Amino acid sequence: MSASIAGLRTRVLAAAERRLPALTRLRRTEPLPIRLDRRRIYVLPTRFGLGFAALLFVMLLGALNYGNNPALLLTCLLGAAAGASVFFGFRILSGLSLQRLRADETHAGEPLRLHLCFTPGARVRPSLRLRRGDTETAFAVQANVDCDAALSVPDTRRGWFRPGRIRVWTEYPLGLFQLWSWLHPDSEFLIYPARETPPPPLPSGDGRLGEQLNAGASEEHAGLRDYHPTDASRLIAWKASVRHDSLLVRDVERRSGEALTLDYAGLRGLDTEARIRRLTAWVLIAESAQRSYTLRLPNETIGPGLGASQRRECLRALALLPADGAHD
């Protein structure tokens, strides 16, 4: 019964979306920042609001019937306050601006933490809520403090992820009215493939020694290079940095011992997704083991290399590998 109602609701919404895009705001994606204004904030009374209105009506009738003027006055006061609450709620949403959207690094199957960064302003905005699909979160925007509302996306698949419509809403202050608007940012996030668990052992290398790439550097500076903001802090060579008066990091990409090849074609007997899972696990293991590696995919070869950019590039290529499987 409830399933059929839900189905009907979905169909009605879809029809409304087709016919009245301006009304439902379901269609277009928008570039950030998205600022909410009166043209896109909608209001409806909540169920509690309707019940409260019925209650007010009963109290009004009672007060009139008994000719009780203080009760009539207070009923009017309560009704007026309830009406005024719409505008208080409106001020919570109006002018709210979604500045950025970011997501933590996520592998398929793990929940994605979507961070919505709203512009702080002079106005405090409590009791805001976000809903995307079945997940909900509540947050408050403090005055002049960067706000970061995290929304969890439960099931994720590898590849590009679009957040889609996010409903931002509030029932502030009394819960009598729901005010809402839609955020449909055009952002995209890459979800890396799932890792095989338990992690498989790395393939044995083919025995070749890695090429000495750091030829030309002086003995003392061997394996060191200038610091880039993207480098992990654990790689900083503190002693060398002090000597040279600038931050230096160990150039791990060149500290490779044995070259490692992670070959898609070599994984016979597994289906596409299983291969991708295993390659992903290998990339991560190789990274944590600080071993230089080459990723061979049907259409491209990445590396040899090691480090954040190599890792990023490999995971990206794996995430975007066509699902129907590349030919061996």
Add this chain to the structure above:
Amino acid sequence: MTERLDDRQFAILTATVAATLATHLGHLPIWLAASLAILLPLRAWTRRRGAAAVGAWIRLPLTALLFVLVITNFGNVFGREPGSVLGCGLLALKLLETEKVRDARVALGFAAFVLMSALLFAQSLLFTLLICAVLVLLLAALVALQPAPIAPSQPWRAPLRLAALLLGAGLPLAAAAFVLVPRLGSPLWGSPGNDTLARTGLSERMAPGDLTQLLIDDSPAFRVDFDGAVPPPQQRYFRAIVLWDFDGTNWTRGRLHDYGPPEALKDAGAPIDYTITLEPTDRRWLPALDLPLGAPATTRLGADRTLIANAQVVQPRQYHVQSAPAYTLAPTLSTAQRTRALALPDAFDPRSRALAGRWRAEGRDDDAVVHATLELFHASFTYTLSPPLLGRDSVDDFLFDTQRGFCEHYSSAFVFLMRAAGIPARVVTGYQGGWWSAANRYLLVRQSDAHAWAEVWMTGLGWQRVDPTAAVSPARIERGAAAANGSAGWAQSDWLRGLRNQLDFANRLWTEGIIGFDALRQKGLLTPFGVTDANPGDLLLMLSAALGIAMLIAAAWAMWGSPRRHGDALDQAWARLGTRLARAGIAPLPSEGPFDLRQRAHAAAPALSAMLDPLIEDYVSLRYGIGEPAPERIAAFTVAVRKLRVPQRVQTS
């Protein structure tokens, strides 16, 4: 909507429910008040210790028990008293099961209803303000149910502030609605005021000692506006009820009090015109200054010249009366009346009868007997509001043993002695005295000014007012009840009484302006605005207009303060630079980057480049540099842009 309430939410919810129930405490039966006083703290305590909601197996029997108790106590569940008792009980039971936000909302909605119903029992200004304060708490509780508050460390302050703000914002519209809502011509259901009541006020039965509760009640009974001069305190006797029949314990009006034409009035002096605003009494008598000459509309003049309303006074009532302070009432007395005014119960108070007989035997005439009685009172009696209890022969006990009492004792004993001596006499109850508000020119009469005196019938003079209390405590008559009672504790202290008298002006405005605002007053208020007949349709139209205006103002306020701004502070400073340059004819084009703009500015206005170049460099490094620009640098850039002076349109050849 299914989140469990956290501790702060439950605390404010419990406080609201408790405050709501407290407004009903005055009339709740003791069994319910006691169970509420146990139940609420118990629930708050167990929940704090982590207990879940009270299960249905205990709630359902409790609900059933509540219904049974209400029905056995009141006979049914409808009507004001049983309804409110049931409401209070159900509200408390609702709190027992409240665990989630949704339950809490239902509980608060119901609490609002219970809160309003408290106004059916009392409507004074102070009580309404109290209800209003609980209303703030109630709205604050609703606010507190919202998730993600702005300051979780201060769970009470922000909701309370917002609730007060909401009510304040609603006040203008509420006032407009109050004035404009069409009043019902006749009630839709029930008959207001038919409930049996426990309102304090003069009763139509008097036994010595009965009035004690009334005499310590400081609430206003009525207020009087005199058209002319104010009568002196000795003349401020407000007649309400005349009591003829005595059964040994009680004085009553008797069955026939209402019937017959008013007693004849002769030699009435110059009349006094005045208007009385009577607080609801739920009874039919209306006080009038001794002695009313006629009856206002919808009232009758009883046989003993008291005013009787056609219906119970359940709302404040205003009426205009003419009274004569000097008069001769009933120059002739019929036999039936004389018999009635001399009747005494057999086998009661033998010593008093003997005393009266002794006086007569000594050959004293009527006048002398009256004076002998008053002298007796004056010589050895004491005025007190806490008299000793009297036995079966109440008059004997009072006259010969206790000799302490107040107006009821004196008037009762006096009339008894008169009748025993063969002088027709009767007891009159009403109010005497009052506090004259010189600033606002009205007389305030409180319940504590209730009084009982006597009337004796003298040949040729008719009914004469005799106040035996004046013989004992002249101050009671000259300076009012407060002076006679002395200062008993802080509640009776002079300055507090003075303050309360001053504040009564607000009460008066409240009673006349708000409580007494009926369809007639509504009409009168709207007449100056050109609305001659305020029919419901017109009123609703005006109400809609008021609503529309309120919505417009509110919408303007809601939109205000959120101007549409493009980009951040840096973008705005850059836009300002653009408008400055446009004045010099170098408006930035949409297709143009900062460096292109600089190039064009160089060509168009070379003089400007010294000032402009650093600005553009700054902007580019701020906007396109790595990392977020420091706010101080943006501020500096904004200031620099503001300082830029651009010459008016530069001629370009």
